[in-house]
Amino acid sequence: MAKEFTHFNDSGDAIMVNVSDKALTKRVAVAEGQITLSPEAYAAVMNRTVQKGDVLGVARLAGIMGAKRTAELIPLCHPLGLTGVEVDFLTDDAAHTVTARATASIVGKTGVEMEALTAVQIALLTIYDMCKAVDKRMVMNRIHLVEKTGGKSGTFRFDESN
Numbered sequence: 152m153a154k155e156f157t158h159f160n161d162s163g164d165a166i167m168v169n170v171s172d173k174a175l176t177k178r179v180a181v182a183e184g185q186i187t188l189s190p191e192a193y194a195a196v197m198n199r200t201v202q203k204g205d206v207l208g209v210a211r212l213a214g215i216m217g218a219k220r221t222a223e224l225i226p227l228c229h230p231l232g233l234t235g236v237e238v239d240f241l242t243d244d245a246a247h248t249v250t251a252r253a254t255a256s257i258v259g260k261t262g263v264e265m266e267a268l269t270a271v272q273i274a275l276l277t278i279y280d281m282c283k284a285v286d287k288r289m290v291m292n293r294i295h296l297v298e299k300t301g302g303k304s305g306t307f308r309f310d311e312s313n
Contacts, residue, residue, distance in 0.1 A: 179255070183252040210275075234256050
């Protein structure tokens with residue numbers, strides 16, 4: 152059975168999906184993405200010597216704020232009353248990378264994948280913004296949904312082999 156896009160009506164017009172009849176369920180989504188910095192910029196982030204301040208602290212707050220504003224940025228997303236958003240960072244000294252990992256949760260009628268993905272993107276963009284005076288060649292990549300639970304479609308886990 153082929154899956155169909157849900158954000159279009161029978162005429163092909165873009166719509167916001169009606170979730171009125173869906174049950175309230177606990178839903179959690181985890182997303183992550185990575186930014187690679189120059190050795191100099193990476194060291195400044197790790198040593199907290201970036202002139203604009205604590206890069207990862209600011210990026211964490213920006214990611215949380217981004218998740219809360221997802222419906223303002225993505226036209227067909229539902230405005231959600233999130234019950235939790237966490238943004239964490241994993242660093243790799245050898246590769247000069249920072250991986251942002253966001254977890255969004257809700258008890259609601261629709262999922263929070265877009266909120267988790269938005270949190271990651273905004274966190275990474277904040278790192279870029281705070282470090283661009285030192286390194287304009289930063290690369291953001293591997294931004295993806297890691298896992299989601301809850302809702303009618305059940306559990307999804309990212310598998311690199313597929």
